[in-house]
Amino acid sequence: MVKIERISLEKEGLIKFFSPNEARILELLWKKKKMTSPEIQQQCDDLSLACVAGTLDRLIKSGFVNRTIDETGQRMRYIYTPEGNRQKVGNKICEKIIDCLVDTFGTSTIDTINKNRNRGKLK
Amino acid sequence: MNGIECFIFCIQKTGLLYPLIGLIALTFIFLFMFYKMRNNESLLASQFSMTFIISFNLLSMNCDMFNWVWIYLGIILIGTILMSIVRIYLDLKLDKDFFRLPPHLSEIEHHWKVDIRILDTQRIKAFTYKNKIYLSVGLLERLEKDEIKSVVAHEVYHLHHSPNKFLSSLLAITSMTFLRFNDQHRADRYAVKKSGFENLVNAFRKLQIKDAEKRIKKLSSIVID
CATH class of the missing domain: 3.30.2010.10 (Metalloproteases ("zincins"), catalytic domain)
Structure with a gap:
């Protein structure tokens, strides 16, 4: 889960940083804001119950998704909400990557970012 | 002197003969009682026969194969340690982070x-x-x-x-x-x-x-x- 060693720059979109199932569920949660697991399962009906459950547990553990327990009805159930929007997750990942680059290459990382900003690649 | 006599001679010298016979007998009785009480004949038969084979090997081997006893005891020891670690981990994990059943x-x-x-x-x-x-x-x-x-x-x-x-x-x-x-x-x-x-x-x-x-x-x- 956004482990530096698992980042695959050659992939497209969110799956650079997440597994395809994690990215799919995150996109769903960003869109709907609040979902139960049967609702998520319904939207990902090509995935098994165990697969969706495992992915949700991993997203919770890594802090990208929150859940609360709802016992109001005749059933105990989780309500899932995303921890921040797409931009917030983006910031979190950027910070992690920049920290890693600074750890390895020191100030030259910051120089490169500044150079790119001056060239107009970064705003 | 054949293998068994040699083995018994070796064990007698170390004073382990009677404890070893006692241990094997107890293992048999324990296995038998444990599974008989739970009516699980197939596993009982399997474990009973395997324990018998192992005991037979231990008793009939040559003196220079006495290391087998230590290997067998080592497997038991390592197995016990590994399972104890798993159990401690489960105890710690399961005793926190749980909810009560909803009303x-x-x-x-x-x-x-x-x-x-x-x-x-x-x-x-x-x-x-x-x-x-x-x-x-x-x-x-x-x-x-x-x-x-x-x-x-x-x-x-x-x-x-x-x-x-x-x-x-x-x-x-x-x-x-x-x-x-x-x-x-x-x-x-x-x-x-x-x-x-x-x-x-x-x-x-x-x-x-x-x-x-x-x-x-x-x-x-x-x-x-």
């Missing part, structure tokens, strides 16, 4: 007079550990009350009739059969008897249990009979 399901707990704990995970889990039944939120989310009752009935069977997992694993390792006690079918039958065929079948299908259809087929033949 609308508390009658199940009262009916069976068992302590049911709810694990904070979306994964589908149902198991017994140290006289308690553990179910996951993921499981409760999926099932209706009657289906939850059938899952609990299945686990209650394990609680009261299945051998202690630690002990049965240890026995499997020490007798080198590497067989694990498996009484899922008996637990399924018990659940059907206590809460109905339909409820258990629905639970299996909703939870997408591995081998569900195989287990249902096996149960169907009994129900039809």
Whole structure:
């Protein structure tokens, strides 16, 4: 889960940083804001119950998704909400990557970012 | 001097002959009693014969093969240590991070007079550990009350009739059969008897249990009979 060693720059979109199932569920949660697991399962009906459950547990553990327990009805159930929007997750990942680059290459990382900003690649 | 005489001579010198005979006899009696009480003849026969073979090997080997005793004891020791580590980890993990059963399901707990704990995970889990039944939120989310009752009935069977997992694993390792006690079918039958065929079948299908259809087929033949 956004482990530096698992980042695959050659992939497209969110799956650079997440597994395809994690990215799919995150996109769903960003869109709907609040979902139960049967609702998520319904939207990902090509995935098994165990697969969706495992992915949700991993997203919770890594802090990208929150859940609360709802016992109001005749059933105990989780309500899932995303921890921040797409931009917030983006910031979190950027910070992690920049920290890693600074750890390895020191100030030259910051120089490169500044150079790119001056060239107009970064705003 | 043949192998056995040589071995006995070696052991007599170390004073281990009578303790070793006693240990083997006790192992036999213990294995026999343990599985006989639980009416599990196949595993009993398997472990009984493997223990006999190992004991026979130990008793008939040559003096220079005395290391076999240490290898055997080493396997028991390593197995015990590994399983103890797993058990300590489970104790620590399961004693925190659990919920009580929600009020609308508390009658199940009262009916069976068992302590049911709810694990904070979306994964589908149902198991017994140290006289308690553990179910996951993921499981409760999926099932209706009657289906939850059938899952609990299945686990209650394990609680009261299945051998202690630690002990049965240890026995499997020490007798080198590497067989694990498996009484899922008996637990399924018990659940059907206590809460109905339909409820258990629905639970299996909703939870997408591995081998569900195989287990249902096996149960169907009994129900039809």
